[in-house]
Structure formats: structure tokens, C-alpha cells
Amino acid sequence: MMNIVWLIPLFPLLGFLIAGLNVRRISVVISGWVASAMILLSFILSLLVFLKLAGGAPSETIRLFDWIKSGDLNIPFEFLIDPLSSIMMLIITGVGLLIHIYSIGYMHGDEGFNKFFAYMNLFIFFMLLLVMGGSYMVMFIGWEGVGLCSYLLIGFWNRNHENNNAAKKAFIMNRIGDLGFLLGMFLIFTTFGSLSYSIVFAKASVLSPGTIVITIITLLLFAGATGKSAQIPLLTWLPDAMAGPTPVSALIHAATMVTAGIYMVARSNILYALSPVSMSVVTTVGLTTALLAAVIALFQNDIKKVLAYSTISQLGLMFLGLGVGAFAGAMFHLLTHAFFKALLFLAAGVIIHALDGEQDIRKMGGLQKKLPWTYFIFLTGALTISGIPPFAGFFSKDEILAAAFSKSPVLWISGIIVSIMTSFYIFRLFWLTFKGSFRGTSINSNDIHEGPRLMIIPVLILAIFSALGAVPLVLNGIENNSLAEFLNPVFKTTAGILQKGSALSTGTNSALMIITFIFMVLSIYISYVVFFKREKVPAGDASQRMGFIKAAYNKFYIDEIYETLIVKPVSGLSGFLQNKIDFKIFDRIVESIGRLVMSAGSKIRLLQTGNVGFYLFAIVICIIMVLVFNLFK
Amino acid sequence: MLTKYLFYFFSILAIFASVMVLMSKKPIHSVLYLTLAFLAIAGHFILLNAQFIAIVNVIVYAGAIMVLFLFTVMLLNLNIAIEHQKSNLIKITAVIAAGLLFVTITGATKKLDIVYNHNQVVTQIGMVKNLGKILFSDFRLPFEVSGILFLSAMVGTVMLGKKTGD
Amino acid sequence: MEQTINIIPIQYYMLLCTLLFVIGVAGVLIKRNALVIFMSIEIMLNSVNLLLVAFSVYHNDPAGQIFVFFVMIVAAAEVAVGLALVVMVYRHTHSIDIDFLNKLKW
Numbered sequence: 001m002m003n004i005v006w007l008i009p010l011f012p013l014l015g016f017l018i019a020g021l022n023v024r025r026i027s028v029v030i031s032g033w034v035a036s037a038m039i040l041l042s043f044i045l046s047l048l049v050f051l052k053l054a055g056g057a058p059s060e061t062i063r064l065f066d067w068i069k070s071g072d073l074n075i076p077f078e079f080l081i082d083p084l085s086s087i088m089m090l091i092i093t094g095v096g097l098l099i100h101i102y103s104i105g106y107m108h109g110d111e112g113f114n115k116f117f118a119y120m121n122l123f124i125f126f127m128l129l130l131v132m133g134g135s136y137m138v139m140f141i142g143w144e145g146v147g148l149c150s151y152l153l154i155g156f157w158n159r160n161h162e163n164n165n166a167a168k169k170a171f172i173m174n175r176i177g178d179l180g181f182l183l184g185m186f187l188i189f190t191t192f193g194s195l196s197y198s199i200v201f202a203k204a205s206v207l208s209p210g211t212i213v214i215t216i217i218t219l220l221l222f223a224g225a226t227g228k229s230a231q232i233p234l235l236t237w238l239p240d241a242m243a244g245p246t247p248v249s250a251l252i253h254a255a256t257m258v259t260a261g262i263y264m265v266a267r268s269n270i271l272y273a274l275s276p277v278s279m280s281v282v283t284t285v286g287l288t289t290a291l292l293a294a295v296i297a298l299f300q301n302d303i304k305k306v307l308a309y310s311t312i313s314q315l316g317l318m319f320l321g322l323g324v325g326a327f328a329g330a331m332f333h334l335l336t337h338a339f340f341k342a343l344l345f346l347a348a349g350v351i352i353h354a355l356d357g358e359q360d361i362r363k364m365g366g367l368q369k370k371l372p373w374t375y376f377i378f379l380t381g382a383l384t385i386s387g388i389p390p391f392a393g394f395f396s397k398d399e400i401l402a403a404a405f406s407k408s409p410v411l412w413i414s415g416i417i418v419s420i421m422t423s424f425y426i427f428r429l430f431w432l433t434f435k436g437s438f439r440g441t442s443i444n445s446n447d448i449h450e451g452p453r454l455m456i457i458p459v460l461i462l463a464i465f466s467a468l469g470a471v472p473l474v475l476n477g478i479e480n481n482s483l484a485e486f487l488n489p490v491f492k493t494t495a496g497i498l499q500k501g502s503a504l505s506t507g508t509n510s511a512l513m514i515i516t517f518i519f520m521v522l523s524i525y526i527s528y529v530v531f532f533k534r535e536k537v538p539a540g541d542a543s544q545r546m547g548f549i550k551a552a553y554n555k556f557y558i559d560e561i562y563e564t565l566i567v568k569p570v571s572g573l574s575g576f577l578q579n580k581i582d583f584k585i586f587d588r589i590v591e592s593i594g595r596l597v598m599s600a601g602s603k604i605r606l607l608q609t610g611n612v613g614f615y616l617f618a619i620v621i622c623i624i625m626v627l628v629f630n631l632f633k
Numbered sequence: 634m635l636t637k638y639l640f641y642f643f644s645i646l647a648i649f650a651s652v653m654v655l656m657s658k659k660p661i662h663s664v665l666y667l668t669l670a671f672l673a674i675a676g677h678f679i680l681l682n683a684q685f686i687a688i689v690n691v692i693v694y695a696g697a698i699m700v701l702f703l704f705t706v707m708l709l710n711l712n713i714a715i716e717h718q719k720s721n722l723i724k725i726t727a728v729i730a731a732g733l734l735f736v737t738i739t740g741a742t743k744k745l746d747i748v749y750n751h752n753q754v755v756t757q758i759g760m761v762k763n764l765g766k767i768l769f770s771d772f773r774l775p776f777e778v779s780g781i782l783f784l785s786a787m788v789g790t791v792m793l794g795k796k797t798g799d
Numbered sequence: 800m801e802q803t804i805n806i807i808p809i810q811y812y813m814l815l816c817t818l819l820f821v822i823g824v825a826g827v828l829i830k831r832n833a834l835v836i837f838m839s840i841e842i843m844l845n846s847v848n849l850l851l852v853a854f855s856v857y858h859n860d861p862a863g864q865i866f867v868f869f870v871m872i873v874a875a876a877e878v879a880v881g882l883a884l885v886v887m888v889y890r891h892t893h894s895i896d897i898d899f900l901n902k903l904k905w
Contacts, residue, residue, distance in 0.1 A: 609901065610900075610901035611897075611898060611900075611901045612897040612898075612900045612901075613723075613828075613831065613897050613898060616827050616828060616836075617726075617727070617730070617828055620730050620731075620734065620824055620827070620828060621730060623734070624730065624733050624734050624737055627734070627737045627738065627741060628737055630741070631737060631740055631741050631744070636806060636807075637806055637807065640807050640811070644811075644815050647815070647819060648815075648818060648819065648822070651819055651822040651823070651826075651842050652822060654826065654835070654838055654839070654842065655822070655825065655826045655829060655830065655835070655839070660832060660834050660835060663834075663835050663838055664838070667838045667841065667842070670819075670842060670845070671845065674845050674846075674848070674849050677849055677852075678849070678852055681804075681852055681853060681856045682856060683852045683855070683856060683864055685864065685868075686848075686852055686864050686867050686868065689868060689871060690845075690848070690871070693871050693874075693875055694841070694845065694871070694874075697875060698841065698874070698875060698878050701878055701879065701882055702834065702837070702838065702878075702882070705834065705882045705885060705886065706834065708886065709885075709886065709889050709895065723828075723829075724829050726828075727825055727828030727829045728825055728829070730824075730825075730828060731821045731822075731824045731825035731828065732821070734820075734821055734824055735817055735818065735821040738817045738820070738821075739814065739817055742810070742813050742817070747809055747810070758855070758856070758859065758860075758861040758864065759852075759855075759856065759861075759864060763861060764861060764864055764865065764868075767861050767862075767865060768865060768868070772865055775869060779869060779872045779873075782872065782873070782876055783872070783875075783876055785876075786876035786877075786879050786880050787879070789880050789883070790879050790880055790883040793880070793883035793884060793886070793887050794883050794886065794887075
């Protein structure tokens with residue numbers, strides 16, 4: 001079994017080649033199903049691997065071939081199959097499969113249909129490389145590859161210039177983070193002499209906590225994670241990335257790629273555990289991002305933007321979990337988030353599809369009757385993200401919050417605030433979309449139809465998973481759920497290093513849960529009152545806003561601040577360098593050298609008369625000179 | 634004493650013929666004087682007892698190469714003295730340069746200190762038999778390579794002489 | 800008949816050959832007819848051949864004469880190709896005056 005795991009990433013690559021090389025030849029129907037079938041094959045294999053590991057098989061490093069070999073440097077191309085990567089593989093292929101099938105319906109009739117599936121398969125391939133890689137190097141290939149696919153898919157509708165700009169923004173911001181990741185990799189190599197997880201972690205586990213070089217490494221790696229997972233300060237690309245097709249937003253910018261940062265930190269758990277400084281940085285950044293993004297999400301009116309900020313906020317929550325040492329909890333939330341956020345995005349996709357591209361929630365409303373299935377699905381997603389038991393989000397969120405509480409109650413309170421805001425904005429979305437009366441103007445309300453079955457069924461499956469998927473996992477108790485048990489081999493060493501304080505007593509934990517639950521219900525009730533009972537509709541873009549609300553509506557001016565602080569000075573500097581330094585100094589030097597040669601040449605070339613007789617003469621004179629020189633030497 | 638006179642005779646003949654090559658107005662006369670010069674040099678070879686080289690010189694130079702020259706002259710119909718002379722200034726400079734070269738080479742060879750035994754035994758190395766033996770034993774490879782050289786020269790000539798598409 | 804090597808010093812040959820060589824050089828410089836320039840080159844080659852044979856005989860070393868043989872081979876090949884070139888030049892310019900051959904520049 002283990003010796004054929006390389007087939008798992010190979011199938012999507014094959015799909016990419018089939019669809020990508022035959023973009024104009026292959027029929028539209030085939031390419032979508034072929035792409036989906038490839039993911040299905042990968043999914044089946046991933047499931048087999050997972051079952052094998054769940055059955056007690058040990059983790060395994062599979063060395064495929066020596067990749068880079070030069071002197072002491074030896075980087076093999078290897079896969080690491082352990083519980084962590086297995087879970088990620090399941091998420092990627094599972095959610096990926098459903099979204100692929102959904103896309104067949106969603107992208108129907110698009111002229112770039114085949115291209116779309118080629119890119120999607122390529123993305124799955126790179127994402128699998130990222131999580132299956134047995135060394136930072138292989139992870140880095142995947143890391144860059146998913147960045148590329150993200151770029152390609154954000155700018156998928158490249159006729160629109162805005163989309164291209166969004167794609168470029170995402171790419172450049174990721175690049176900044178990638179630089180940190182790359183530097184971190186270099187430092188790992190100089191410190192441990194290898195990039196393979198097995199060697200690095202084995203060598204790291206004997207170091208004493210607080211080693212400065214580990215702190216630098218982990219901070220650099222975290223810089224990469226902030227880029228990929230859209231954390232402060234590199235968060236602004238993700239809302240813009242919503243320019244891509246909705247399945248892309250669901251798969252790449254909610255379920256899988258943006259969680260690569262979480263995965264990376266969880267994978268390097270030993271390194272992070274050794275550096276308390278980095279842990280607190282991760283905590284702070286995660287929490288701040290979660291709060292900030294949640295506040296912004298409260299005031300957005302674009303359905304996909306709200307979900308995008310929600311994603312950022314939830315990712316912040318996961319980083320909070322990682323920062324307080326709840327690695328398994330963060331992975332749990334990653335898993336449930338992959339389901340419910342993909343679900344929400346796909347449901348939003350159905351709505352947008354039905355409304356012919358309308359994304360503004362102020363122009364929706366009363367869609368419950370028109371889209372009954374979507375209504376039900378979206379409600380499931382909203383309840384899950386709000387953390388209402390027994391929906392999956394409840395358990396995973398609770399695990400993070402409990403870990404935060406055992407670290408510091410302040411963290412817990414902040415986490416609760418984030419959760420309150422989360423349930424508020426998601427239900428605001430819900431009420432505004434499905435209840436009340438239809439406010440749209442561009443489309444007749446009678447023309448609104450439920451999406452095709454091809455789109456509804458995958459979403460329904462996701463809904464079932466996000467609603468009930470977590471229940472079997474937590475039968476043994478929330479703190480010691482099956483997932484944590486399963487992941488235990490990966491985080492065992494770390495737990496030893498962190499020496500986590502005594503776990504919360506069952507009583508405290510239950511009390512916390514109940515408090516959380518009460519707050520959630522309260523928050524949903526408030527949104528119910530505001531947006532359902534009073535049918536309050538957010539004001540138009542031009543209307544006056546005051547102070548804080550205005551700031552939050554305008555996304556706290558983060559883009560504008562970056563524009564002023566970074567983009568303008570940099571472009572000013574480049575302008576200066578171009579006009580003053582380059583044109584005036586370097587170009588002149590280079591050109592004057594050229595001119596010197598030209599003018600010298602135009603004089604010297606007169607010697608070359610082209611007259612053969614003259615040349616003969618010159619030859620004789622030169623021979624004489626050589627002889628004379630030899631004579632009097 | 635006959636040898637001495639013969640040496641002077643051939644020397645003067647060679648120099649005279651060479652000068653006449655340059656002085657003749659018509660190319661065909663130049664060719665004929667050149668043949669004369671070659672024959673004079675072949676006479677020198679015989680005086681030096683280098684019979685093989687003498688025969689080859691007559692065959693290759695006075696025979697084959699001269700035929701080539703004559704053929705070209707006739708082919709291009711150059712028999713009329715159409716040649717424009719170079720200006721006198723250039724002629725004088727050329728003669729001065731040539732004279733300079735002569736002085737330099739003579740000066741250079743004068744410095745050499747060559748002593749020969751004037752009563753040495755007359756050698757037979759110039760005989761066809763001796764040279765043939767050496768040529769086919771010690772100099773096999775250059776001999777074969779020169780065959781290839783001829784082949785390539787022939788190919789080149791044919792290529793050049795072929796009428797191009799114009 | 801007396802042998803040359805016993806009565807004629809090698810210096811005489813050197814002088815004779817230098818003179819022939821210089822005549823060839825002067826021909827190359829003076830003449831404008833490509834054909835005659837070719838002949839001048841042949842004279843130069845022959846003067847060198849003569850000197851080589853003279854040294855070979857005076858040194859009692861056959862290698863010099865072998866070398867002359869190869870020089871002749873090369874000269875024959877050279878003349879063949881060279882005259883072909885002259886014919887080509889004539890075909891293009893209808894002249895073999897080298898003063899018209901002034902394209903070889905810049």
C-alpha cells in the first residue's frame with residue numbers, strides 16, 4: 001500500500017495533462033468528469049492510506065528518488081505518510097472531489113471550462129505534494145505550486161482587469177511570505193544539515209527550549225504562513241481573491257490552500273514548541289487577525305467578501321489554537337472549517353448562480369422559497385460556523401477555546417468575542433439573504449431557480465459532514481477525541497516539551513461550553529431581531545457612516561495604509577531610480593562607451609580600404625618589420 | 634669548372650625569367666617566362682643531384698601548373714594587354730619595400746655562421762629510389778593525407794567552377 | 800663533372816633564393832593582374848623549394864627534399880583552387896584587376 005502512495009498526487013497531475021494539453025480538443029463534458037474521476041481515484045487511495053494508519057500502521061517516510069545531490073547537499077524527493085498528512089490528504093481529495101463535481105454544474109457554459117479543470121487538477125496535485133512532502137523542500141514545491149494555481153484561478157476570468165489585479169496582489173503578497181519561508185528553510189539547512197522532517201525534528205527534539213536560532217527559524221516560517229493563510233500583515237489579498245470563480249474560492253481560498261500555513265506550523269510543531277517567543281507571536285497574530293477580520297466582516301455587503309473575512313477570522317482562530325499548543329485542536333478546526341466553509345461558499349455560489357452573478361446582499365432577500373435546498377444547506381453551514389452543538393464547528397472551536405482558557409482567560413474572552421461576532425455576521429448574511437422580501441432590481445424574482453442537481457448534491461454531502469461529521473469523533477469526550485488520538489504520534493514529542501498544565505477539569509470545560517453556547521444563541525437572537533424582525537437593510541455605499549463603523553466598513557483602511565506606507569514610497573523610489581539614476585547616470589555611462597567605440601570605429605575603419613593590393617602591401621611591410629625585429633633582437 | 638658555369642647560367646636564367654614575368658605586358662608571355670624560370674630551377678636541382686625533385690618540378694610546375702595557368706589565360710581571353718599599370722609612386726614604394734626585404738634577409742643570413750666541409754662525399758639521397766623508400770616508410774601518413782588534400786581541393790574547385798543559380 | 804657542393808658555397812644559394820623571393824614579392828606588390836600575382840607567388844614558392852633542397856643536400860638529410868615534395872603538393876592544390884577563384888571573380892566582375900576587388904572592408 002505504502003509503496004504506491006506516489007500515485008495519489010500523480011492522478012491529478014495526469015488529469016491536468018489530459019485536460020491541459022487538449023484544451024481545445026477535448027469535449028466539455030468529458031474534461032470535467034475526467035478531472036473528477038482523477039480526484040476520486042486519489043481520494044480512494046487516500047482513504048486506504050488513512051484506514052491503514054488508523055489500523056495502527058506506523059508513519060512512514062517514502063523516499064522516491066534522490067532529487068538534488070551536490071557535495072554534502074542531498075535532498076531526496078520523499079513523502080512522509082503519517083496521521084497529519086493523511087488527514088490533510090483526505091480533506092484535499094474529499095472536499096476537492098465534491099467541489100470538482102459542483103464545478104461541472106457551476107462552470108457549465110463557460111468558455112474556459114477545460115482550462116478551469118486543468119488548473120483545478122494542477123492545484124490538487126500541488127496541494128497533495130505540499131502535505132505529503134517528507135521534507136521542507138518538497139513542501140516548498142507544493143507551496144509555490146498552489147500559489148501559482150491560486151494566481152491562475154483568481155485571474156481566471158482574465159478579460160476583466162480587476163481580476164488580474166487581484167491575482168497579482170495575491171501572488172505578490174504570497175511572494176513576500178514565501179521569502180520568509182525560503183529564508184527559514186535555508187536556516188534550517190545550515191542548522192540541522194538537512195531539510196527532511198525526520199532528521200530535522202529528531203535533531204531539534206534534543207535542543208533546549210528557547211534556542212535563539214529556533215526562534216528565528218520559526219518566525220521566518222511563520223512569515224510564510226501569514227502570507228499563505230492571510231494573517232496580519234499579509235491579509236488583504238484574500239478578500240480580493242474572491243474575484244475568482246466561486247468553486248475556486250471554496251476549494252483554494254477557504255478549504256485547502258489557505259490552511260497550508262496551519263498545516264506547516266502543525267507539521268513543525270516541535271520547532272514551535274521549542275520557542276516560546278514564536279508561540280506567543282503566533283498567538284498574538286492569530287488572535288488579532290481573528291478579531292480584526294471578524295469586525296470587518298460585520299459590515300461587508302458582498303456575500304463572498306463576508307465569507308472571505310470569515311475565513312481569515314477562522315484561520316486566525318486556528319493560529320490561536322496552534323499558539324496555545326492545541327495542535328490537534330487546530331487541526332480539528334481545520335478539518336471542520338474545510339467542510340463548513342466550503343459548504344458556505346458553495347451555497348453562496350448557488351445563490352450567485354441563481355441571481356445571475358449578483359453578490360450584494362442588499363439586493364437579495366426572500367430566497368427561502370425560491371431556493372429551499374440552498375436555504376437548508378446554508379442554515380446548516382451557519383449553525384456549524386456559529387458553533388451550535390452538535391454541529392461540527394462547536395467541538396473544534398471549543399477545543400481551541402478550552403486550550404486558550406488554560407493558557408490565559410484573556411485569550412478565551414477574546415476568542416469568545418470572535419465567536420460572537422462570527423455567529424452575528426453569518427446570521428446577518430443568512431437573514432438578509434433568505435428572509436424578508438426580494439430586493440433585487442436587475443432580475444425578475446420569478447426567474448430565480450434552484451441550482452442543478454449536480455451542484456446541490458455535493459453541497460448536501462458537505463452539509464451532512466459538517467453537521468454530523470464531528471459527532472463520531474467526539475464519542476470518547478471532546479478533549480480526547482478520536483482525531484486527537486489519531487494525531488497523537490505526530491504531536492507526542494511536542495506535548496512532552498510543552499508540559500501542558502493539567503487539563504481542564506470536566507466541570508470547568510462544561511461550564512465554558514455552556515457559557516459559549518449561551519453567547520452564541522444570544523448573538524444569533526440579536527441578529528434575528530435586527531435583520532429579521534425589523535428587516536434592517538445595510539445602508540448604501542454612498543450613505544454617511546460614523547467613526548468606527550466607517551473604518552470597519554472600509555476594512556480599516558489596511559489597503560490604503562499599505563498603499564501610502566509601502567507602495568507609494570517604493571514606486572516613488574523606483575521612479576527616482578529609473579529617471580534620475582538609471583536614465584541619467586547608468587544609461588549615459590553605457591551609451592557613452594558605445595558612442596566612444598562607434599566614433600573610434602568610424603575613424604579606424606578608414607584603414608580598411610578593401611583594396612587587396614593595399615592589404616598585400618601591409619603584409620609585406622609587417623613581414624619586414626618582424627624580420628628586422630628578429631635581426632636586431 | 635663546367636658545374637660552376639652551369640650554376641651561374643641557371644642562376645642568371647632564373648633571375649632573368651622571373652624579372653621578365655613581371656615585365657611582360659601580356660599574361661601569356663608571363664606564363665611562358667615563368668615556365669622558363671621553373672626549368673632553370675629544375676636545372677639547379679639536377680646540379681644539386683636531387684633528381685627526383687627535379688623531375689617532379691618539371692612535371693608539376695612546368696607541366697601541370699603551367700597548363701592550368703595557360704588554360705585560365707585562354708579561357709578568360711586575357712591575351713590582350715588590358716592591364717592598367719599601378720601608379721609610379723606605388724611601383725617605387727613596392728620596389729623599395731622589396732629591396733628592404735632583400736637587405737633584411739641577406740643581413741639576417743649574413744649573421745649566420747655556416748661552415749661546410751667542401752670535400753664531403755657526394756650523397757645519393759636525391760635519387761628516386763632513396764626518396765621513395767623514405768616517402769613510403771617514414772612519411773606514409775603525410776603522403777596519405779596529401780591525397781585527401783588533393784581530393785578536397787578538387788571538390789572545392791568543382792564547387793567553385795560550378796555555375797551558380799544566378 | 801665536379802659536384803656543386805664542393806665548389807659552390809651554400810651562401811650563393813641563399814643569395815640566389817633571396818633574390819628570387821624578393822622578385823616574387825615585388826611582383827605581388829607591383830602587379831594588378833591577379834594571374835600575374837599568382838605567378839609571383841609561384842616564384843616565391845620555388846625559391847624556397849630551391850633553398851630547401853640546397854640545405855638538404857649540404858646537410859645530407861633527405862627530409863628537406865621530402866618537404867619540398869609536400870610543398871609542391873600543396874602548391875598544386877593551391878593553384879587549382881586559386882585559379883578557380885580567379886575564374887569566379889572574373890565571372891562576377893569581368894576583370895581580374897585586384898584594384899577592383901575593394902569589397903573586402905568594414
